[in-house]
Amino acid sequence: MTGIRTVLSAGAAAVAVALTLTACAGPAEPDTEGHDRTVETASAFLSTYVDDGRVVRTDQGGDTVSEGQAYGLLLALAAGDEEQFDRIWSWTTENLQRDDLLLAWRWEDGAVVDEQPASDADLDAARALVLAGDAFGRDDLRTEGIALGEALLDDMTAETAVGRILLPGPWATSSPHAYNPSYASPAAYAVLSEASDDPRWEELAEGSRAVTSALLDANPLPTNWATVAADGTVAIAGAADGQGEPGYGYDATRTPIRFAESCEPADRALAGRIAAALPADDTLAAELDSGAGAVTSDQHAIAYAARAASSAGDGDRDAAEADLQRMSDTSASTPTYYGDAWNALATAMLTDDVLAGCPPLEQSASAAPAGADSGTGGASATGAASGTGAASGFQDPVAAAPASTATPVHLSIPAIGVESDLIGLDRGADGWIEAPTDFDAVGWYEGGVLPGEVGPAVIAAHVDSPTGPDVFFDLPKLTAGDTVSVRRSDGTTADFVVTGLQTVEKDTFPTASIYAPVPTPELRIVTCAGAWDPETGHYVDNLVVTAVAA
Template structure:
């Protein structure tokens, strides 16, 4: 049922206002570069999981761990958000930092419940502090990073026949040492070595590379836990204590990501080596056994992130980009603290150098895994304003096309036609006044990002298909059928009228972390001098 449709007589004045192709919809721009995608994904994580400086594991009881604080610090650097960085670091100092400068692992319900430090968190936090010092011109942060890194070197490393290795915590000093392969971070070692001049960081880089290579000799995939003895003997393990079955699980998946971003070709080759042991199926289980067999039917963004990194390390860039797309789609469809963190971190580590590494996909102008929330400010050196994603250069995660749109609240029930972009840079409008179109070089409705739907508001003879679009209200539903038999459903969240001459492309078409719609038509006054309406109406809808 249509809500309050105007009569044809009411629309007689509008009937003579022919809507030209260039005037009916908003201008489209090229997909934003790697830096802007990094800012977008990082900002999305920060806005979702950070509460007054505390990174909250919302799906794990609402606690906070030092790992999460470190991720928040890294992503605040990636987002170029100094204020958020200070809030996260201040909360960390006030609530987690110990007298020896290391960070207590877990905080819950107002106090620390496990004061043991975890070296991956301390390493990531030290790296973030040094990077923030450089990014924000802050010697105080750089000094804190060097100090935290030195405390880690003093208390959580050991020298073995393979070289210096990173211990998971001060509790692992006895041989054979409990060892977590995913804690090693060659890029972090390099950042801290440059900042401090401490040669132990270079030793740690060499020892970690040797230990990882030895582990891959023992088993084709890194496992969550292993042991490294002082004599250089390595073995896979089921847990830090040695019990259980070894798995390539939520810890281990970080290993190829951390090695793929290294500037040392030998490290990247180790990441590429892991790709050969991973399943090649499009649907990848969240966890694998030590031989690469699935142990769960669950899917998780971190698993796709890891395979993308391994493939990139082996110079299989096209396959890596496809997994980046699957990573982001999984993060969107099944959002979790850990998955969203590694969606954002992997976007930065594999395609941007903002975290001090050498991203293997840095020459990829449109990595599909990064169409996520937020946008860089105009004029920011970190990237230009966001535009519409262009699947000509971004691998599609689905070959489906949208075929039909239904908006019951205003009586729209129409097949969809494809729309291209004209030579003037504006999206072309449908040639049929009662047809609804979707921008084919943009986001597929139902995929992650802002998909664009456009149609005319009127015609020379009366109302057109989007005449009642201004009557939509928050909560109204939009359904889009697709050629693969699926239906993408959306809920209207708001309407905005904007001037065409100053169309806010950066804010309206900014990358977002979930599937969304931008439904566009003409609005405002008719300008007889130009033969166009002066405004656009933009309806925003989110998946629901």
């Protein structure tokens, strides 16, 4: 019998479970609608705005900016289009990349017309390069991404009393620093941190979180610009030069999107804070003043994407999905370079793990894709089994600090007659989580989330044994609405309601969609399923039951 082993892929910790289990239901049909939508929107942007590797702002005079090249790289990666990725990166290196590896901001009529770099473009490009290196098996791209990220760290970050911050450009090194809240990208920091092991990426993640929190304390909406002084003082601002009235517009709207895709619950919570400050009307103005009053009658896809992200961070999935539809409709009815870019990027960041974030609107367990292609940069789950074990994978749950330290002691699932004490599943000296030797035992993963606390807690047990059916044999009979209760050591009970069941292939286990962090308490109940493979001595599938707090 084997247990659980941690492996890393594309910035996410993945865990593989192997239990000795025998018998069960067949696999469900894969549902790839979410990823198909990502590929569709990304490919549409590429075919419309990319000309031989140059991303053209067709509605803004036909120029090109480093931001657009970075968007093109991310979307070529999302579409799985290696040839287009190479064309975009080749044009970028030939026309925009400076001697210090940073990217000049603007190119027009055959030449660079503004050689200052913009940190959001360099950060997005570095993220795309590292992930493309993994996705396409290209060490050259991965190396270039790490190098670009190092140049950014060296020239466009600053240490302040509130933490390390991302400067908008090398021109902002004097205190108080000009600061663009929407340039911060926690998911990009995580990707580059894992790839390079440079501690400054984690410092940036912590500093960006602290600054964003302070800015939302000062004003419920993030503004396009702000200032951060060396002593840690933060303030909203009207523009990069500090002039004008602060507003929530085409820059600021990126802030909730970037924080909502983070794998850190604290970042998602910041995105969720913004929801209450936004107008709730079906029609949303493209730009608002700092008090959320409309300053234009125009609509824009990114405004709806931002409200979708903030609603997702706040746990309101229905509102978020409604705004994603409005985003798509607006992009279709009023196509623009920036709107179409963010229609595609928000689709990838909020609904798909292809960019190695933790998408808050990825399909629920009852409808999630049955396979996530780890070659496209998302978290992958791998595992091994010995004897009669069968491997399944899941991502190590990431949770906020628990409000209670009470441990789970008993599991009750009345609909299938399960009443069982719970044992802890820990890691052995070999790095694997030790599976219970008793076939009748039910375990909870002690390295993850405490059942009843924020995040996806994990419970696993055998479906049967060499002598017959076992504790989770009837797990496939559960239906939406059935209840699950976990009694804890302090006498309290965490109650859950089943929302769905999913049978997934072990070889393509959808790690991020099932075990990604969530803003509320949830439960994942795992056992083996599918056909028995006599050649390997394994079941080919896993059954995952998802339940949410009652």
